[in-house]
Amino acid sequence: MNAPETEFTDSGWVAITRNQRGRIGVKPVRMFELGPQGVTALTKNADGVMVPDPDVVEVIKTDELHAAKLAAMHELMEMTERATSRAQFEVLERAADWVMTWEPSRG
Numbered sequence: 001m002n003a004p005e006t007e008f009t010d011s012g013w014v015a016i017t018r019n020q021r022g023r024i025g026v027k028p029v030r031m032f033e034l035g036p037q038g039v040t041a042l043t044k045n046a047d048g049v050m051v052p053d054p055d056v057v058e059v060i061k062t063d064e065l066h067a068a069k070l071a072a073m074h075e076l077m078e079m080t081e082r083a084t085s086r087a088q089f090e091v092l093e094r095a096a097d098w099v100m101t102w103e104p105s106r107g
Contacts (some may be wrong), residue, residue, distance in 0.1 A: 014029060015029050025071060026071050069099055076104060
């Protein structure tokens with residue numbers, strides 16, 4: 001079995017995170033391991049050792065807008081799991097459509 005390779009990232013690598021309180025966010029990734037299970041973001045622990053970041057849900061290379069959209073979609077997916085009525089599902093579907101198609105104004 002091969003040991004994971006530790007890599008420094010170039011710009012654009014981000015992690016979608018969920019902290020202990022359940023809040024979803026986006027943060028830059030500076031180092032990661034590449035192993036059989038894919039990419040694992042690393043963070044420095046209290047002893048200064050690089051360890052897998054326990055808050056990471058997903059690691060991707062993208063721009064800020066699409067990272068924010070992906071984080072919003074994770075939030076909407078969680079809301080969908082709690083939805084109990086057809087009306088709630090429809091509202092969440094419209095919100096997801098809006099998130100995915102929204103672009104900043106150029107002007």
